[in-house]
Structures are given as C-alpha cells and as structure tokens.
Amino acid sequence: MGRALKHVEIREYVRGLALESAPGVATPSERDLVDRFGVARMTVRQALDALVAEGVLERHPGRGTFVADRDRVPTAVTGLSQELARCGLVVETRTIAVRRLAAGPALAAAFGVEVGHQLWLWQRLRLAEGRAICLSETHLPAAMLPDLVEQPPPSLYAALEARDLRPTWAEDTLSARTATEAEAALLEAAVGEPVLCRHRRATRGQLGIEVTDTVFRADAQPLQITLRG
Amino acid sequence: MGRALKHVEIREYVRGLALESAPGVATPSERDLVDRFGVARMTVRQALDALVAEGVLERHPGRGTFVADRDRVPTAVTGLSQELARCGLVVETRTIAVRRLAAGPALAAAFGVEVGHQLWLWQRLRLAEGRAICLSETHLPAAMLPDLVEQPPPSLYAALEARDLRPTWAEDTLSARTATEAEAALLEAAVGEPVLCRHRRATRGQLGIEVTDTVFRADAQPLQITLRG
DNA sequence: GAGTGGTCTAGACCACGAT
DNA sequence: TCGTGGTCTAGACCACTCT
Numbered sequence: 001m002g003r004a005l006k007h008v009e010i011r012e013y014v015r016g017l018a019l020e021s022a023p024g025v026a027t028p029s030e031r032d033l034v035d036r037f038g039v040a041r042m043t044v045r046q047a048l049d050a051l052v053a054e055g056v057l058e059r060h061p062g063r064g065t066f067v068a069d070r071d072r073v074p075t076a077v078t079g080l081s082q083e084l085a086r087c088g089l090v091v092e093t094r095t096i097a098v099r100r101l102a103a104g105p106a107l108a109a110a111f112g113v114e115v116g117h118q119l120w121l122w123q124r125l126r127l128a129e130g131r132a133i134c135l136s137e138t139h140l141p142a143a144m145l146p147d148l149v150e151q152p153p154p155s156l157y158a159a160l161e162a163r164d165l166r167p168t169w170a171e172d173t174l175s176a177r178t179a180t181e182a183e184a185a186l187l188e189a190a191v192g193e194p195v196l197c198r199h200r201r202a203t204r205g206q207l208g209i210e211v212t213d214t215v216f217r218a219d220a221q222p223l224q225i226t227l228r229g
Numbered sequence: 230m231g232r233a234l235k236h237v238e239i240r241e242y243v244r245g246l247a248l249e250s251a252p253g254v255a256t257p258s259e260r261d262l263v264d265r266f267g268v269a270r271m272t273v274r275q276a277l278d279a280l281v282a283e284g285v286l287e288r289h290p291g292r293g294t295f296v297a298d299r300d301r302v303p304t305a306v307t308g309l310s311q312e313l314a315r316c317g318l319v320v321e322t323r324t325i326a327v328r329r330l331a332a333g334p335a336l337a338a339a340f341g342v343e344v345g346h347q348l349w350l351w352q353r354l355r356l357a358e359g360r361a362i363c364l365s366e367t368h369l370p371a372a373m374l375p376d377l378v379e380q381p382p383p384s385l386y387a388a389l390e391a392r393d394l395r396p397t398w399a400e401d402t403l404s405a406r407t408a409t410e411a412e413a414a415l416l417e418a419a420v421g422e423p424v425l426c427r428h429r430r431a432t433r434g435q436l437g438i439e440v441t442d443t444v445f446r447a448d449a450q451p452l453q454i455t456l457r458g
Numbered sequence: 459g460a461g462t463g464g465t466c467t468a469g470a471c472c473a474c475g476a477t
Numbered sequence: 478t479c480g481t482g483g484t485c486t487a488g489a490c491c492a493c494t495c496t
Contacts, residue, residue, distance in 0.1 A: 005465070029481065040467045042271065045482090053282050061482045062474035072398055076458040168458055169301055175451035176405040176425035194423035196405035222404035225454060227306045229397045234484070258462065269486045274463090290463045291493035 006039050010047035013037075018056050023069045027057060030065070055228065074228045077170040077202060079157030080126065080136070080214065087221050089128045095152045096123040096135075096186070100142055107139055110201050111208030118142040122152065125186055132187045133220040139211040160209065167202035167209045174198055174223075179215070187217050194218045235268050239276035242266075247285050252298040256286060259294070284457065303457045306399040306431060308386030309355065309365070309443065316450050318357045324381045325352040325364075325415070329371055336368055339430050340437030347371040351381065354415055361416045363445040370437065389438065396431035396438045403427055403452075408444070416446050423447045 004012075014027055021027075028036070033044045048065060051057040055073040059065050075083075084091050103117045111117065122138040138156065140148065144165065153159035160166045175197045184191045196216040202209050216223070233241075243256055250256075257265070262273040277294060280286040284302040288294050304312075313320045332346045340346065351367040367385065369377065373394065382388035389395045404426045413420045425445040431438050445452070 007465075031480085031482095040469085042468095043466060046465080048482095049278070059482060060475090062480085063476080064481060071400075075456060077456045170456045171300075172454045172456065173451050174403055174425060174454070176423040176445070176447045178423050194405040194407050196403060196425065216405070218405045222402045225401045225403070227304060227399045227401065229306045236484075260462085269488085271487090272485060275484085277463095288463060289494090291461085292495080293462060 006037065007043050007046040007050075010037055010039070010044060011050050014047065014051060015056060018051065018067045021067045023067050025067045026064045027067065071226070073226065075224075075226045077167050079155055080134070081155045082157065083223075084126070084128070084133070084221060087224060089133075089221055091133065092127045093154060094125045094127070096125055098122050098149045098152060103139075107211060110211045111139075111141060112206065113141070113208070120145065120148055122148070122156075128221070131220075132189075132217060134214050134216040135183055135186050136212055136214045141208065144209075156210070165204060165207075165209055168204050170200055170202040172198055172200050183215050187215070189217055196223065198223065235266065236272050236275040236279075239266055239268070239273060240279050243276065243280060244285060247280065247296045250296045252296050254296045255293045256296065300455070302455065304453075304455045306396050308384055309363070310384045311386065312452070313355070313357070313362070313450060316453060318362075318450055320362065321356045322383060323354045323356070325354055327351050327378045327381060332368075336440060339440045340368075340370060341435065342370070342437070349374065349377055351377065351385075357450070361418075361446060362449040363443050364412055364415050365441055365443045368440040373438075385439070394433060394436075394438055397433050399429055399431040401427055401429050412444050416444070418446055425452065427452065 010033060014033070017027055030041055030044045030048065033039075033047075034041050037044070048057060048059075052059060055068055057065055058068045081091050081093065099121055100118055101121050103111065103113060103115055103119050105115055107119060108115045108117060111119070118141075120138075120140045120142050122140065124136045124138070126133045126136070145159075145163070148159075157166060176194055177197060178192045179187065179189055179195045181191050183189070183195065184193065187195075189195075195218060198212075198214045198216070200210065200212045200214070202211075239262060243262070246256055259270055259273045259277065262268075262276075263270050266273070277286060277288075281288055284297055286294050287297045310320050310322065328350055330348055330350050332340065332342060332344055332348050334344055336348060337344045337346060340348070347370075349367075349369045349371050351369065353365045353367070355362045355365070374388075374392070377388075386395060405423055406426060407421045408416065408418055408424045410420050412418075412424065413422065416424075418424075424447060427441075427443045427445070429439065429441045429443070431440075
C-alpha cells in the first residue's frame with residue numbers, strides 16, 4: 001500500500017477541518033501546518049492551492065485562510081442524484097428500460113467510436129416526494145460496463161467512480177420544448193406542456209463515457225449551476 | 230506604473246503562445262521557460278498551474294505540456310454576448326428600456342443591500358441574423374454605475390470589466406415555461422410557446438453586481454455549459 | 459540516456475491587517 | 478509590532494516517456 005503524498009495528506013486533513021467547520025471559520029495558518037506536518041511551506045501551499053481552486057477555502061492576505069460558503073462552490077461534473085440532493089431533494093430513481101443499441105453517426109461521434117459500436121440505452125424516471133421530476137435516456141459504452149443490465153445501480157456516477165470511470169469533463173446543452181405524448185405520460189404531465197431539456201456529453205480524458213438526454217417537468221426543481229471567474 | 234509580477238508575465242506569455250497555437254501543440258518545457266525568463270522553476274510552475282486550472286493547458290507527465298482543446302475549456306462567468314459568440318453567433322443588442330427602481334425584498338437579499346436601495350432595470354433584446362434570440366431584464370446597483378442610462382454599453386461585461394467590477398462568481402437557475410404575451414410580442418413568438426429561462430445572480434467577492442432574468446426562444450441557439458471535475 | 463513533469467526542501471523578502 | 482498570505486530562489490530526487 002503506497003504512502004500518501006504529503007500535499008495530499010495535508011489537503012485531506014484541511015478538507016476535513018473545512019467540512020466540519022462553519023463558513024468563515026479560519027483554518028490553521030500556513031506556518032502552523034508547516035510545523036504540524038514537518039514540511040516546507042511550498043508543500044503546504046500546494047495543498048491549500050488545490051482547496052482554494054475547488055472553492056472550499058478562501059485566502060485573505062494579511063488575515064488568514066477561511067472556509068468558503070458552501071453554496072459558492074462551483075458546480076462540478078456530477079450525477080443528477082447528487083445535483084438534486086445539493087438542492088435539498090431526496091430523489092427516487094426507477095429504471096424504465098435497459099437495452100443495447102448500435103451507435104448511429106451522432107452517438108459514434110460523441111463517444112469517439114465507429115458507427116455500430118454497442119451501447120447501453122438506460123431509461124430512468126426520477127421522483128421526489130412521489131412526484132415525477134425528470135426522465136433520462138443515458139447512453140454508455142456497453143463494453144466498458146458489461147454488467148450494467150444485470151443490476152442497474154442506484155447512482156450512475158457512484159458506479160462509474162467505483163470503476164475509476166468518473167467523468168472529468170462534461171458539456172451540457174440546455175433548451176426548452178413541449179413534452180411529447182410518451183414523455184407526458186411518464187412525467188404525469190399534459191401533452192404540450194413545456195419541458196426543460198439537458199443534453200450531456202461527458203468524457204474522462206479522451207474517453208467518451210456518457211451521453212444523456214434529460215427532460216425536466218417545468219414545475220420541477222429548476223437546475224442550478226454555479227460558475228466562477 | 231508597477232512592474233508585472235514574474236509569474237503573471239510568464240503566464241501571459243504562455244497564454245499568448247497557446248492562443249495562437251493549435252490544440253495539441255507542445256508549449257515550451259518548464260526548464261526552457263526557466264532559462265528564457267531567468268527564474269526558478271517553482272515560479273514557472275506557478276504560472277503554468279494557473280493556465281492548467283483555467284483549462285488552457287494540459288500536462289502529460291514524461292511528455293510535456295500541451296495546448297488543450299478550445300471547446301474543452303470550462304465555462305466561466307461571462308456575458309451573453311461572449312457566450313453566444315463562443316457558439317458562433319454574432320449578436321445584435323437593442324435596449325428596450327432603462328429605468329430606476331427600488332429593490333424589493335428578493336432583490337435586496339440578492340444584492341446584500343437594504344430594501345429600497347436604488348437599482349437600474351435594463352431591458353434588452355438580442356438578435357442574431359435579424360431574428361430575436363432572447364429578452365433580458367438586468368438589475369444593477371445604480372450607485373455603482375451612475376452613468377449607465379446615458380450611454381447603454383454594447384456589452385455589460387465589458388463595461389463592468391473596465392470599472393474593475395467583473396463578476397467572479399455566478400449562480401444560474403434554469404427552468405422552462407410558456408411565453409407571456411409581452412414576451413411573445415418582443416420575441417416575435419406565439420403566446421404559449423415554450424421558453425428557456427435563466428435567472429443569474431452574480432457577485433464579485435461579497436459585492437452583489439448583477440441579477441438578470443433572461444428568456445430564450447425555444448428555437449434559438451441553446452445554452453451551452455462546459456463543466457470539469 | 460536524455461528530457462519531461464511531479465514532488466519537496468529550507469530558506470528569503472514583501473505588503474497587508476490587526477493590535 | 479507581529480502574524481498572515483504572496484512571491485521567489487536554487488537547488489534536489491523521483492517516475493515516466495521517447496528514442
């Protein structure tokens with residue numbers, strides 16, 4: 001078992017402090033951490049730089065380093081379950097269908113594979129407090145996740161994380177339209193009601209991981225995205 | 230006139246190289262930059278760290294540092310003009326109205342000011358190739374931009390940048406609904422047509438800068454957001 | 459083997475904020 | 478005045494890739 005890098009060890013120590021502290025609380029000073037871990041100051045700064053870049057900490061020259069507001073942390077690539085949980089919703093997920101299909105030109109381009117490559121198509125309905133929120137159609141490379149159909153996981157991103165396939169990059173395209181008949185039936189909405197659509201393409205490095213189209217009811221919890229500078 | 234910090238000088242030099250190079254092209258190695266600028270390697274790394282964090286460069290251990298794909302650079306806080314330009318649209322902006330109003334409870338909370346604080350309300354219509362794209366209602370602190378009404382700038386974010394007030398943080402809330410009568414008229418759309426709504430709250434540090442509600446035609450260029458991490 | 463980025467040391471001086 | 482973060486030096490050794 002490999003020993004953790006020093007800057008990682010310090011980073012996770014300070015992250016732990018930040019998570020159990022209220023926003024605005026000061027973290028140990030850089031020189032305190034130098035003494036505590038017996039490292040050079042540049043190593044401590046490397047650890048803190050990462051947490052500042054993540055939005056977990058804020059530095060104030062001359063004053064110190066402080067825990068940042070939680071709701072100011074920028075949005076990262078995560079699954080809808082976590083995104084909605086962040087907005088305070090407990091989400092139930094129902095798998096509507098899982099089947100294989102051959103990639104057409106658009107999906108093949110999105111995944112960077114040849115036309116005809118085998119993909120999973122996984123349809124899910126999400127509910128909060130018994131009411132339908134959204135309907136998703138997720139495409140995944142079948143060869144990468146051969147066992148998906150046998151036991152659909154409660155959270156896609158948790159399952160990807162466990163296989164070291166968590167996306168590191170995603171492009172979301174947002175639009176609005178009216179619900180189709182099939183969507184309206186599953187979302188318990190009226191045909192022609194407006195819906196919010198999100199098309200997501202997610203990769204890990206150059207590796208295509210996920211293409212998902214999600215259709216949200218207009219009166220559901222809206223999508224929140226936090227950006228930085 | 231203050232001399233630029235070394236790491237800033239190096240960062241902007243390399244950013245210039247990156248902007249005029251194709252994605253995948255190698256940048257000078259860290260030791261090359263050490264020689265070129267006569268600095269320590271940690272200083273070069275500080276400069277490159279910033280560009281890697283921005284998504285401009287990618288490091289590949291053992292191989293080198295390379296220009297990242299442009300369309301993989303994560304979305305930052307920018308104005309709609311720049312966002313749409315990034316999608317290849319040339320946008321025309323028409324000011325519909327500018328007037329003052331007193332902040333109600335919701336706006337006061339968003340800006341962190343008292344109820345009754347004076348704000349600008351700036352309504353704009355954006356068009357591309359002669360067709361309406363979206364309708365915006367922007368709220369700004371009147372005291373911060375006293376001269377806005379006299380000469381509405383073509384780009385809000387450029388005007389804020391010039392005053393050192395460019396937002397460093399924004400929270401977007403996205404939803405769908407049907408167009409109101411007034412919106413439909415301005416957007417040249419039918420009443421009841423679906424629209425995409427974006428509510429943005431933007432700040433610079435603790436300073437509230439902008440609250441904007443934008444309504445997009447359903448058939449307009451959809452919003453694109455690129456995430457990392 | 460030569461070159462690359464990744465990690466780390468043990469200092470230094472500065473500007474700034476609080477007291 | 479003292480502590481803080483911001484900047485910077487001049488090295489070091491490592492794992493990795495490429496040839």
